[in-house]
Amino acid sequence: MKDYIEERALELARYIVETGATVRDAAKHFGVSKSTVHKDVGIRLGTINKCLYIRVKEVLERNKSERHLRGGMATKMKYEKKRTAS
Secondary structure, eight states: OOHHHHHHHHHHHHHHHHHOOOHHHHHHHHTOOHHHHHHIIIIIHHHHOHHHHHHHHHHHHHHHHHHHHHHHHHHHHHHHHHHHHO
16 A cells, blocks of 8 residues: 555544544545545545544434434534525
């Protein structure tokens, strides 16, 4: 594996662990696709740094379990904004 890919995977992982970012947030922050983030932290990171890999997985699992709540809040805000604009 190329050095810059390993470094990117480590940077993505550190960012996700430190900020609790979602895959989408991390992809936007680093200017890469969500698929790249998934591959870097889900596959490559396991061979580079197992301890960091486990911590990232915990954050991503927490984000996944909260996903339906964030979606509901976004929908609620959307319709409240429409109601106040009318």
